[in-house]
Amino acid sequence: MTLSRAQAMAHFDMAIPHAATSLKQLKDDGAKVVGFYCMFAPQEVALAAGAQPVALCATKEEPIADGEKTLPRNFCPLIKSSYGFAVTDKCPFFLHSDLIVGETTCDGKKKMFELMARIKPLHVMKLPQGYSTEADKAYWLSAVLELKELLETTFGVAITDGKLSAAIRELNEERLLIQELADYMKNDPVPLSGQDMLKLLWARNFVFDRSEFGAQVRELIGELKERVAKGEGALPKGAKRIVVTGVPTGIGAEKVLKIIEECGAAVVYIENCAGMKQFVSLVDEGKPVLEAIAEKYLGTHCSCMSPNPRRMELVAEVARDWRADGVVDIVWQGCHTYNVESRVLKDYLSSNVNLPYLHIETDYSLGDVEQIRTRVQAFLEMMG
Amino acid sequence: MERKTGIVAGIDAGSTAIKVTLYDGTLTENMIEPAGWNGREVAAGMLARAASRRGVRVEEIARIYGTGYGRVGLVFLTKAVTEITCHARGAAFLAPGVGTVIDIGGQDVKAIRVDGSGRVLDFIMNDKCAAGTGRFLQVMAGALGMDLATMASLSAVGAEACPINTMCTVFAESEVIGLLNRGTPRETIIAGLYKSIASRVAAMTARITPCQPVVLTGGVALHPSMHKALESELKLPVTVPGQAVFAGSVGAALLAWDDLQRGGE
Ligand code: SF4
Ligand code: SF4
Numbered sequence: 038m039t040l041s042r043a044q045a046m047a048h049f050d051m052a053i054p055h056a057a058t059s060l061k062q063l064k065d066d067g068a069k070v071v072g073f074y075c076m077f078a079p080q081e082v083a084l085a086a087g088a089q090p091v092a093l094c095a096t097k098e099e100p101i102a103d104g105e106k107t108l109p110r111n112f113c114p115l116i117k118s119s120y121g122f123a124v125t126d127k128c129p130f131f132l133h134s135d136l137i138v139g140e141t142t143c144d145g146k147k148k149m150f151e152l153m154a155r156i157k158p159l160h161v162m163k164l165p166q167g168y169s170t171e172a173d174k175a176y177w178l179s180a181v182l183e184l185k186e187l188l189e190t191t192f193g194v195a196i197t198d199g200k201l202s203a204a205i206r207e208l209n210e211e212r213l214l215i216q217e218l219a220d221y222m223k224n225d226p227v228p229l230s231g232q233d234m235l236k237l238l239w240a241r242n243f244v245f246d247r248s249e250f251g252a253q254v255r256e257l258i259g260e261l262k263e264r265v266a267k268g269e270g271a272l273p274k275g276a277k278r279i280v281v282t283g284v285p286t287g288i289g290a291e292k293v294l295k296i297i298e299e300c301g302a303a304v305v306y307i308e309n310c311a312g313m314k315q316f317v318s319l320v321d322e323g324k325p326v327l328e329a330i331a332e333k334y335l336g337t338h339c340s341c342m343s344p345n346p347r348r349m350e351l352v353a354e355v356a357r358d359w360r361a362d363g364v365v366d367i368v369w370q371g372c373h374t375y376n377v378e379s380r381v382l383k384d385y386l387s388s389n390v391n392l393p394y395l396h397i398e399t400d401y402s403l404g405d406v407e408q409i410r411t412r413v414q415a416f417l418e419m420m421g
Numbered sequence: 422m423e424r425k426t427g428i429v430a431g432i433d434a435g436s437t438a439i440k441v442t443l444y445d446g447t448l449t450e451n452m453i454e455p456a457g458w459n460g461r462e463v464a465a466g467m468l469a470r471a472a473s474r475r476g477v478r479v480e481e482i483a484r485i486y487g488t489g490y491g492r493v494g495l496v497f498l499t500k501a502v503t504e505i506t507c508h509a510r511g512a513a514f515l516a517p518g519v520g521t522v523i524d525i526g527g528q529d530v531k532a533i534r535v536d537g538s539g540r541v542l543d544f545i546m547n548d549k550c551a552a553g554t555g556r557f558l559q560v561m562a563g564a565l566g567m568d569l570a571t572m573a574s575l576s577a578v579g580a581e582a583c584p585i586n587t588m589c590t591v592f593a594e595s596e597v598i599g600l601l602n603r604g605t606p607r608e609t610i611i612a613g614l615y616k617s618i619a620s621r622v623a624a625m626t627a628r629i630t631p632c633q634p635v636v637l638t639g640g641v642a643l644h645p646s647m648h649k650a651l652e653s654e655l656k657l658p659v660t661v662p663g664q665a666v667f668a669g670s671v672g673a674a675l676l677a678w679d680d681l682q683r684g685g686e
Contacts, residue, residue: 393543398548405548408529408546408548411503411504411505411546412505412546414503415503415504415505415506415541415544418502418503418505418506418541419505419506419540419541419542419544421540
């Protein structure tokens with residue numbers, strides 16, 4: 038059997054290189070840009086304000102040294118990288134942002150945003166500590182309302198319910214499309230590699246025309262359908278199937294995913310913020326718009342939420358649905374919430390779905406690639 | 422490959438020593454030598470000698486499985502398998518019924534939970550640094566002006582342990598020198614070093630919820646003080662099987678044997 042790559046992936050290979058120029062173009066044409074770092078940023082609100090939401094760079098090793106000039110060395114690489122990008126003007130998306138939206142997701146980010154606010158207009162949304170109580174929900178709704186009002190005054194626009202509904206429909210449609218795509222990863226052999234899936238989801242943040250992105254995904258889905266029919270795979274049939282979870286592992290920080298696939302296993306589902314996290318739930322179109330938006334985003338099963346039972350349930354559920362042989366939980370050094378939650382997840386998986394689990398704590402550097410490879414190989418050998 | 426004899430080999434190319442095991446279904450033949458600067462040549466030479474002791478040529482060995490830090494350099498292997506899988510299998514052979522294997526090697530420390538047949542159920546390995554490894558002990562022995570073997574025998578006296586406050590190899594070295602300068606007896610320092618490694622290894626092992634019996638393998642297993650310190654830190658009995666240093670190469674050989682019996686290529 039020949040292993041091959043879907044041709045439609047070519048769109049997504051070029052997305053990031055193209056994005057910097059197309060964003061410049063958008064700006065020159067008068068567009069407003071809202072930069073965000075995390076899944077809690079309600080993108081519908083930015084879209085309804087007529088602004089372009091963009092993801093800011095935080096997943097490369099290169100600017101970390103600059104970040105460390107100001108931030109403690111033992112911080113998580115994601116925070117140091119984003120800050121390093123910001124202070125060195127190496128992230129064109131940061132440069133072009135009119136406003137940055139941050140969230141109080143962890144103490145490191147929270148304090149970093151105070152420093153970042155010195156260089157750029159920045160608004161921090163304050164998260165509740167949990168997602169389950171009515172008080173949590175009311176608190177977050179007020180934060181979303183505050184953002185809406187801020188965008189209205191900053192950009193001198195009125196964010197109407199009609200515009201919010203349109204944005205909700207647009208993004209919901211995209212979420213359903215991504216879910217459809219992810220379903221193809223249930224096949225054996227997998228028609229798409231996990232690294233390509235990541236690349237596509239990453240590229241999603243850099244294709245600013247939502248209908249163009251939708252068309253590209255549909256084209257890929259069409260191709261995957263044929264590949265499945267012909268039994269063509271990105272990895273061999275029978276390859277061990279791995280669900281990856283934990284911290285965001287975007288392009289530049291995809292080291293562990295790469296190692297897993299180099300060892301011959303398939304990453305069939307990426308259950309984190311670089312992967313499927315934002316796509317698994319929709320905004321309820323039957324509810325009052327702002328409340329529905331607030332509800333969807335507060336439901337993000339991030340480890341910064343305490344407690345965070347939804348993540349455990351979801352990992353177990355996708356592991357079952359995507360017929361995983363094991364779960365690899367990736368944690369950045371210095372990310373205390375994910376690191377502690379690893380223990381909870383491991384226990385949950387062993388008692389509920391009896392699945393092998395591997396915890397990998399690392400950063401963006403390549404110094405530990407061989408150690409990680411040994412662990413991943415041993416993990417795969419363990420599955421027999 | 423032509424299968425000429427019912428003999429298989431396992432090679433554990435560690436950072437400090439290379440271990441070779443031949444196995445024919447009943448009898449194992451073990452050999453150990455320092456890794457030197459050219460592990461590949463040392464391993465090839467050992468394999469040839471081990472084979473000739475059994476009256477066969479290397480080409481006649483049905484399967485050669487390799488493991489350990491240096492396994493990627495061994496071009497003549499039939500297959501490379503990780504240390505974790507090999508140590509688990511090897512330890513279960515050397516100490517039947519083992520529940521948890523703790524291997525303290527030159528470069529890393531690993532704790533492995535195994536089932537009755539020596540299959541890995543869960544494992545954990547130390548991170549990047551050398552804390553708690555054979556390498557750590559070696560540097561400390563150097564700071565104390567002795568070699569590792571002397572250190573292993575000296576410590577057997579059962580001295581009281583003085584606290585060692587850091588596990589960073591660089592800082593611990595200065596700490597040891599400082600203690601020496603203050604006139605602290607060497608035995609006390611050595612006992613302190615073993616205790617601090619043991620408590621670190623025990624904390625790591627706790628993460629995989631060890632189950633009994635616990636077996637210690639790897640080069641550092643041969644230090645009696647390490648064995649005792651680990652027992653008291655883990656609060657569990659720990660055994661060191663005969664041939665404990667060969668767990669990796671024995672495991673590799675047995676995995677090769679299993680595959681041979683299953684009739685692979
Ligand atoms: S892991 Fe949590 S804090 Fe990080 S991007 Fe995702 S939602 Fe935001
Ligand atoms: S990975 Fe963890 S420490 Fe890093 S920014 Fe996200 S929540 Fe904070």
